[in-house]
Amino acid sequence: MPSEPLIALALSLLISLAPFLPAAEKSAPEEEPARVVEEQPALSAEQLAALAQTPASWFDEPALLDALSKLPHYDETRAQRYLAYRTGGVWTLEQVLRIVNTDNDLPRFTAAVDADPDDGDLILVNKYSRLASDYVPEDLVTVEPAYSNGGKLKSEVNDAFCDLVEAMWAETGLHLVNASPYRSYQTQKNLYARYRTQYSEATTDRFSARAGYSEHQTGLALDVIAPGGTLNGFKNTQQFVWMRDNAHRFGFILRYGDGMEYITGYKFEPWHYRYVGVDAATFIYENDLTFEEYYAYYVKK
Structure with a gap:
C-alpha cells in the first residue's frame, strides 16, 4: 500500500x-466562449x-x-x-x-504460447511461455563437482557460476553449492506430481512449475544453498545477502523476488537464480525489474 x-x-x-x-460531459450553453487550455x-x-x-x-x-x-x-x-x-x-x-x-491479466497456462529458443540466454519460460516436452538445451556440461551436488548446466552458465562462487569465496570466505541445476521435462513432471499428492493445484503452482513451464529445463537456472543448508533456510544466510547484491556481476538475477508473485507467478524464492548475461542482469538489478518486465520492454519489442 x-x-x-x-x-x-x-x-x-x-x-x-x-x-x-x-x-464528464455537460450541456453547453448556447454561446460558449472559446477556452484556452494551457499545456x-x-x-x-x-x-x-x-x-x-x-x-x-x-x-x-x-x-x-x-x-x-x-x-x-x-x-x-x-x-x-x-x-x-x-x-x-x-x-x-x-x-x-x-x-x-507482462500479460498477467490473461489466464495462466491456457493463454500460454511457445517459448522462443532463438532468444538464447534471454528466453522467457513462465506460466505464459512453455517449452516443448522434447526440448533439451545444447552444450550441457556437468557442473563443477566442488561447487555442486551434481547435475548439469549450459557451458557458459557453468563457467559464470564457477566465477561467481570463486568471487564469493575471495571476497567473504563463504562457500556456495548448486543444489539443483538442469531438469528434464520428465523430471519436472515427476516433481510436480509428487507435490500434488501433498498440496492442492493452486498451492503447488505457487512454488513448483508444471512440466514445460520450468526454467530449469533451459539449463539457465539453478537453485543454490549454503553448504549443509536448505533451500528454505537460504534467505537467512550471508550467502543470500551476497547473492542478492552481487549475482548480477556474473550474469545472474534473483528470479522470483519478494512481493513480486503477482508478476512472476511464484512466491519468493531467495535460492533460485537465472542466467541472462551480465548486461541484462545488471540492467534488471539497477532498475528493480522482474525478468517478465525486461522481456516485455526490451526483448519482445
Missing part, C-alpha cells in the same frame, strides 16, 4: 491535474513516483488512461485491459502497468 506521504503527494498532484483530466507541465520525478503509487480506483475510466499515459511503458494498445483494474481499490497505477504489460 502507498505510504501516507505518497498518498498526500498523490492527492495534491490529482488536484493540480484536475483541470487537465477528462471530465500541462511535465511532472517531476517526485510527482511521477507519487502518481505511480496512486490506487487505480481513484480515477474514472478516461482519467485512468490519462494518468497511466504519463508513466513509463504505457501501451495504448492495451488500454481496455488496463481499465479492468480500475475498480476494487487493490492495485496502484504502477502495478496495473506491470500486470497488463
Whole structure:
C-alpha cells in the first residue's frame, strides 16, 4: 500500500491535474466562449513516483488512461485491459502497468504460447511461455563437482557460476553449492506430481512449475544453498545477502523476488537464480525489474 506521504503527494498532484483530466460531459450553453487550455507541465520525478503509487480506483475510466499515459511503458494498445483494474481499490497505477504489460491479466497456462529458443540466454519460460516436452538445451556440461551436488548446466552458465562462487569465496570466505541445476521435462513432471499428492493445484503452482513451464529445463537456472543448508533456510544466510547484491556481476538475477508473485507467478524464492548475461542482469538489478518486465520492454519489442 502507498505510504501516507505518497498518498498526500498523490492527492495534491490529482488536484493540480484536475483541470487537465477528462471530465464528464455537460450541456453547453448556447454561446460558449472559446477556452484556452494551457499545456500541462511535465511532472517531476517526485510527482511521477507519487502518481505511480496512486490506487487505480481513484480515477474514472478516461482519467485512468490519462494518468497511466504519463508513466513509463504505457501501451495504448492495451488500454481496455488496463481499465479492468480500475475498480476494487487493490492495485496502484504502477502495478496495473506491470500486470497488463507482462500479460498477467490473461489466464495462466491456457493463454500460454511457445517459448522462443532463438532468444538464447534471454528466453522467457513462465506460466505464459512453455517449452516443448522434447526440448533439451545444447552444450550441457556437468557442473563443477566442488561447487555442486551434481547435475548439469549450459557451458557458459557453468563457467559464470564457477566465477561467481570463486568471487564469493575471495571476497567473504563463504562457500556456495548448486543444489539443483538442469531438469528434464520428465523430471519436472515427476516433481510436480509428487507435490500434488501433498498440496492442492493452486498451492503447488505457487512454488513448483508444471512440466514445460520450468526454467530449469533451459539449463539457465539453478537453485543454490549454503553448504549443509536448505533451500528454505537460504534467505537467512550471508550467502543470500551476497547473492542478492552481487549475482548480477556474473550474469545472474534473483528470479522470483519478494512481493513480486503477482508478476512472476511464484512466491519468493531467495535460492533460485537465472542466467541472462551480465548486461541484462545488471540492467534488471539497477532498475528493480522482474525478468517478465525486461522481456516485455526490451526483448519482445
